[in-house]
Amino acid sequence: MAIAALVALALVGLALAVLLYRKFANALYYGAKIGGPRGYPLIGNALLFLYKSPPDFFLAIEKTIREAGRCFRLWLGPELLVIVTDAKVAEGILSSPKYIEKSGEYDFMRPWLGEGLLTSSGRKWHSHRKIITPTFHFKILEQFVEIFDHQSDVFVEQLRAQAASGQAFDVFPLVTLYALDVICESAMGTKINAQIHSDSEYVKAVKEITCIIHIRTYDVMARYNSLFNLSPYRRQQDKVLKVLHGYTNSVIQSRRRDLVENNQKSQQDRDREAELGIRRKVAFLDMLLQTTVDGRPLTDVEIREEVDTFMFEGHDTTTSAISFLMYRLARHPEVQRKVYEEIVAVIGAERDTPVTLAMLNELHYLELVVKETLRLYPSVPFYGRKILENCEIEGRTFPAGANVIIMPFFMGRDSEYFEDPQEFRPERFAVETSAEKTNPYRYIPFSAGPRNCIGQKFAMAEIKNVISKVLRHFELLAPDHFGPSCDMIGIPFHLRPPPGRTLHSLVRTIASTKPADLSGTQDKNTRQKINFHELKHPSKVPQRPNKSTIDGQSTPTRIPVDTQTVQLLERLSLVDLDSAEAHRTLEAKK
Numbered sequence: 045m046a047i048a049a050l051v052a053l054a055l056v057g058l059a060l061a062v063l064l065y066r067k068f069a070n071a072l073y074y075g076a077k078i079g080g081p082r083g084y085p086l087i088g089n090a091l092l093f094l095y096k097s098p099p100d101f102f103l104a105i106e107k108t109i110r111e112a113g114r115c116f117r118l119w120l121g122p123e124l125l126v127i128v129t130d131a132k133v134a135e136g137i138l139s140s141p142k143y144i145e146k147s148g149e150y151d152f153m154r155p156w157l158g159e160g161l162l163t164s165s166g167r168k169w170h171s172h173r174k175i176i177t178p179t180f181h182f183k184i185l186e187q188f189v190e191i192f193d194h195q196s197d198v199f200v201e202q203l204r205a206q207a208a209s210g211q212a213f214d215v216f217p218l219v220t221l222y223a224l225d226v227i228c229e230s231a232m233g234t235k236i237n238a239q240i241h242s243d244s245e246y247v248k249a250v251k252e253i254t255c256i257i258h259i260r261t262y263d264v265m266a267r268y269n270s271l272f273n274l275s276p277y278r279r280q281q282d283k284v285l286k287v288l289h290g291y292t293n294s295v296i297q298s299r300r301r302d303l304v305e306n307n308q309k310s311q312q313d314r315d316r317e318a319e320l321g322i323r324r325k326v327a328f329l330d331m332l333l334q335t336t337v338d339g340r341p342l343t344d345v346e347i348r349e350e351v352d353t354f355m356f357e358g359h360d361t362t363t364s365a366i367s368f369l370m371y372r373l374a375r376h377p378e379v380q381r382k383v384y385e386e387i388v389a390v391i392g393a394e395r396d397t398p399v400t401l402a403m404l405n406e407l408h409y410l411e412l413v414v415k416e417t418l419r420l421y422p423s424v425p426f427y428g429r430k431i432l433e434n435c436e437i438e439g440r441t442f443p444a445g446a447n448v449i450i451m452p453f454f455m456g457r458d459s460e461y462f463e464d465p466q467e468f469r470p471e472r473f474a475v476e477t478s479a480e481k482t483n484p485y486r487y488i489p490f491s492a493g494p495r496n497c498i499g500q501k502f503a504m505a506e507i508k509n510v511i512s513k514v515l516r517h518f519e520l521l522a523p524d525h526f527g528p529s530c531d532m533i534g535i536p537f538h539l540r541p542p543p544g545r546t547l548h549s550l551v552r553t554i555a556s557t558k559p560a561d562l563s564g565t566q567d568k569n570t571r572q573k574i575n576f577h578e579l580k581h582p583s584k585v586p587q588r589p590n591k592s593t594i595d596g597q598s599t600p601t602r603i604p605v606d607t608q609t610v611q612l613l614e615r616l617s618l619v620d621l622d623s624a625e626a627h628r629t630l631e632a633k634k
């Protein structure tokens with residue numbers, strides 16, 4: 045009896061081993077050929093990502109790139125990841141219509157976005173991409189510029205309010221609210237007035253779900269559903285999803301009713317409205333309501349997925365770009381001066397001149413500055429594809445099931461791709477010497493190929509608009525103590541996350557407290573500041589004072605901006621693949 049049981053057990057064990065071998069042999073074999081850091085049995089390289097904050101995650105990857113090169117494999121338990129920072133390999137994947145399936149990381153967005161444009165694949169993605177592309181036509185963009193213009197006026201008022209308080213604050217949360225206002229009005233045609241009512245249920249829900257997505261992306265403990273479902277994040281997610289989906293659904297219903305009413309209007313009514321100058325702005329949602337796929341209209345769920353996708357992709361990315369751009373302008377007064385002069389030449393110095401798309405397209409130098417900012421701080425620092433069948437790219441076999449993670453963050457800092465990558469030099473993108481043109485796949489903050497960013501023209505116009513407005517009102521200044529040595533500032537120990545929480549969530553928590561509460565949360569010496577100097581004479585083309593003149597003034601209007609978030613990420617900006625010295629210093633700081 046005992047022997048029979050032992051034999052049965054051995055057979056089950058053998059069957060299991062064969063099953064596991066059949067499931068993983070292919071990936072193990074080709075994964076080993078790609079090469080990567082040594083891992084442990086069963087967990088692989090998961091320890092590299094345990095309780096990791098975003099900066100620590102990036103430092104770990106950067107260290108591995110040094111050791112293993114621009115393309116290497118990692119095992120996260122049973123998951124095979126292939127990290128790619130090689131432009132040729134990235135080109136092989138991004139340019140091909142075969143590799144459009146998204147990697148496992150996108151599952152963290154699915155509870156909110158469902159199968160929208162960012163997360164879907166196959167036939168659904170193809171047909172939706174086709175119908176959504178025309179919504180970014182320049183004629184439609186033109187009407188969105190009105191929204192940017194109005195919302196950036198509100199943004200300027202928020203900055204002015206901070207100037208009056210004189211309290212330290214982080215620019216990032218204010219930019220988030222501005223970007224949310226813009227995308228909500230453009231995508232749904234409704235005003236949430238996030239900049240004024242930042243504590244509204246919908247605004248808070250967007251912030252919370254974005255935070256949960258980030259936590260799941262960076263921290264291996266929140267990555268797997270089995271662990272995530274046991275955590276408080278899961279309950280929090282269920283709660284905010286009700287708010288998010290509820291809001292989008294109600295807007296869809298109301299816009300449907302409006303559309304029916306509008307269609308019932310007689311030609312006479314329409315002519316009268318046209319005479320009175322009543323022009324209804326068409327939101328992205330309206331276009332979806334009127335479109336058809338394979339001869340049928342989109343369902344409410346399909347529309348909701350696309351609108352929510354825009355809400356996410358259209359605010360998180362531009363927020364990061366605008367925040368880092370403001371930070372860089374403050375650090376490079378000569379660049380800021382050139383941007384300002386261009387704005388005055390194209391739009392004029394008057395603060396309330398309405399901006400048009402044609403004017404924004406004329407801001408060529410500002411465009412170079414945006415591109416340079418995205419080289420160093422790509423809003424989407426990595427994105428992934430799932431390989432469905434074994435395939436060969438640039439001499440390597442990528443096994444079926446592998447998640448390929450392409451990292452523009454490191455490509456933008458690679459000295460083989462960009463000369464002196466650590467230098468902020470917008471001119472490198474000038475047409476004659478354009479870094480983009482030498483090999484377009486070295487510079488991919490908007491991705492490339494069939495699944496590139498559909499909203500990049502919208503984003504560029506939005507960023508240019510808000511910067512042109514801010515610089516007509518304020519000068520961004522870096523205070524004297526803010527020199528190169530400050531670059532090495534690490535995260536003060538007491539701001540490190542307790543186990544189980546990522547630093548990112550902590551930063552978000554701090555950022556969402558009132559500015560006044562911030563002052564006590566960190567050591568004075570570790571605070572970096574950007575000041576805004578308000579221009580006094582808007583009606584004349586103002587001669588911008590240089591820094592020493594400003595310092596000489598008795599009471600300039602200044603807003604000390606606490607760049608907690610920038611500080612966190614500035615640490616990453618030092619991850620220059622070229623500079624072993626910088627790396628050693630960072631390691632020592634840790």
Ligand code: HEM
Pocket residue numbers: 146161162163173353354357358359361362365418422423424427428488489490491494495496497498499500502503
């Ligand atoms: C600085 C701003 C932005 C950056 C850097 C950026 C970057 C990207 C990147 C890298 C992707 C590819 C992601 C992937 O392959 O998984 C992407 C896709 C996408 N982006 Fe953007 N984005 C920006 C702004 C926007 C805006 C403003 C919108 C909408 C108004 C938008 C809508 C989308 C959508 C819908 C996709 C999915 C496209 C598809 O898969 O067919 N993005 N974006």
